[in-house]
Amino acid sequence: MPEQQNIEFKSSWHDDYLKWVCGFANAQGGTIFIGKDDNGNTIDVPDYKRLMDDIPNKIRNSMGITVEVNLHEENKSHFIEVVTLPYSVPVSLRGRYYFRSGSTKQELTGASLNDFLLKKSGKTWDDVVEQRATFDDIDEKAFESFLKTSENNGRLPETVGLTFPEIFEKLRLTENGLLKRAAIILFGKDPGKFYPNTFVKIGRFAKVDTDIQFQEVEEGNLLSLLRGVLNQLNHKFLIRQIEFEGMYRIEKGEYPVPAIREMLLNALVHRNYMGAPIQIRVYDDKINIWNEGTLPDGLSIEALKRSHSSKPRNPIIAEVCFKGGLIDAWGRGTIKIIDTCKQAELPEPEFSERDGGFLVSLFKNTLAVEQLKKLGLNERQIKAIEFVKVNGKITNTDFKVLQNVSKATATRDLTELVEKFELLDKVGQTGVGTAYILKGS
Numbered sequence: 001m002p003e004q005q006n007i008e009f010k011s012s013w014h015d016d017y018l019k020w021v022c023g024f025a026n027a028q029g030g031t032i033f034i035g036k037d038d039n040g041n042t043i044d045v046p047d048y049k050r051l052m053d054d055i056p057n058k059i060r061n062s063m064g065i066t067v068e069v070n071l072h073e074e075n076k077s078h079f080i081e082v083v084t085l086p087y088s089v090p091v092s093l094r095g096r097y098y099f100r101s102g103s104t105k106q107e108l109t110g111a112s113l114n115d116f117l118l119k120k121s122g123k124t125w126d127d128v129v130e131q132r133a134t135f136d137d138i139d140e141k142a143f144e145s146f147l148k149t150s151e152n153n154g155r156l157p158e159t160v161g162l163t164f165p166e167i168f169e170k171l172r173l174t175e176n177g178l179l180k181r182a183a184i185i186l187f188g189k190d191p192g193k194f195y196p197n198t199f200v201k202i203g204r205f206a207k208v209d210t211d212i213q214f215q216e217v218e219e220g221n222l223l224s225l226l227r228g229v230l231n232q233l234n235h236k237f238l239i240r241q242i243e244f245e246g247m248y249r250i251e252k253g254e255y256p257v258p259a260i261r262e263m264l265l266n267a268l269v270h271r272n273y274m275g276a277p278i279q280i281r282v283y284d285d286k287i288n289i290w291n292e293g294t295l296p297d298g299l300s301i302e303a304l305k306r307s308h309s310s311k312p313r314n315p316i317i318a319e320v321c322f323k324g325g326l327i328d329a330w331g332r333g334t335i336k337i338i339d340t341c342k343q344a345e346l347p348e349p350e351f352s353e354r355d356g357g358f359l360v361s362l363f364k365n366t367l368a369v370e371q372l373k374k375l376g377l378n379e380r381q382i383k384a385i386e387f388v389k390v391n392g393k394i395t396n397t398d399f400k401v402l403q404n405v406s407k408a409t410a411t412r413d414l415t416e417l418v419e420k421f422e423l424l425d426k427v428g429q430t431g432v433g434t435a436y437i438l439k440g441s
Helices: 015-026 048-063 110-120 140-153 164-170 181-187 222-237 257-270 315-323 333-343 369-375 379-391 396-403 407-419
Strands: 007-010 030-034 068-074 077-084 096-101 104-108 200-205 212-218 241-245 248-252 278-282 286-292 350-354 357-363 424-427 435-438
Touching: 007 015, 015 030, 015 048, 015 077, 015 096, 015 104, 048 068, 048 077, 096 110, 104 110, 140 164, 140 181, 140 222, 181 222, 181 315, 200 222, 212 222, 222 257, 222 278, 257 278, 257 286, 257 315, 257 333, 257 357, 333 357, 357 369, 369 379, 379 396, 379 407, 379 435, 396 407, 407 424, 407 435
Parallel strands: 007 030, 200 278
Antiparallel strands: 030 077, 068 077, 096 104, 200 212, 241 248, 278 286, 286 357, 350 357, 424 435
16 A cells, blocks of 8 residues: 555654644544555564554644554554544644645645635635725725626626625625725725735746846736736737728737636636735737636646636635626636637647746747647757747758758758648748748748
């Protein structure tokens, strides 16, 4: 029997293993076998009689919990089984909290500890009362605008004749007349007054993250951020393609507006508001949106590409956004992003967990470096495509100089880009006059 999420093998006992017991108690429970090697083979515990008394006493004295400690014998060798059940209340080891995640033991600190303690108490971050706030901190115009735009969705509770505090109570934004954190995030005049990192950073980058060309910061409540960030992207960060049909001028965005809007809404609704601000990075051929907070337990990256259950980090914020018609409550946000990109004939978006957060990437075309790597191009071929994107064409001589390779290697790589990957077209006469351009140019 191999080690797994709820099983640990230890050849002997060390008091450091109290951390594992604490981690099991705070997660789904688990068992530590003392006197077994990594493969589960019994290797005997000579001091088992003493440990049968010491282990339960140390656990009770250091954590205030009880565990089941059993002695077993196998082929005249002894091993001890320490069974820890999951606890509904948080368990600490000398003031420190540990959690079993997968097959590892983690110490909880900062935002992760805060989330853990709230979860154990039956609350989420947005469900906590903000003692410092009053209704003077609420932007009434923003809330009135929300009510007006929500009328046609049929999801809001009846609000006719009700005061703002009464509507807030119906939306579960107050408790005993006091505002919750969700109310400040959604409709506050200045959420940053209470939670410093509620803003959104937007940066325009060249090819590398160290080369930032310009940046902006948007502040405000969730609704104003949604509007303000989209305006910033539309007018300053993205180049809009202009087309003409007859006498009419049509502006077409680089990326589907519904996909950008859904990405931003997902980040605003599901982010960790005690962590770093949302960060949007705009490049020549892609756009990234990152928000702090990893995926909920049981939800994988692959699951995001199909219908999945909704597991919001901030359920009250999510519920109000749903009732206001801003989001879908059925876990279809990521599917909408994928579908709108497909309809716009763009590459499939990428979802990933990175730096303690969740990252969504949209690609402007199939010639983005990430897309070329997916296709299987080698580094020389990727550089060749980048060269063509800048210069309009590449010759065999250009390729040899650029890559410092032989004529045969240049010919082979360029031929693959034409015939295998179908990214370039070969033009001109055979020999010196031959050039390669982007397919369809």
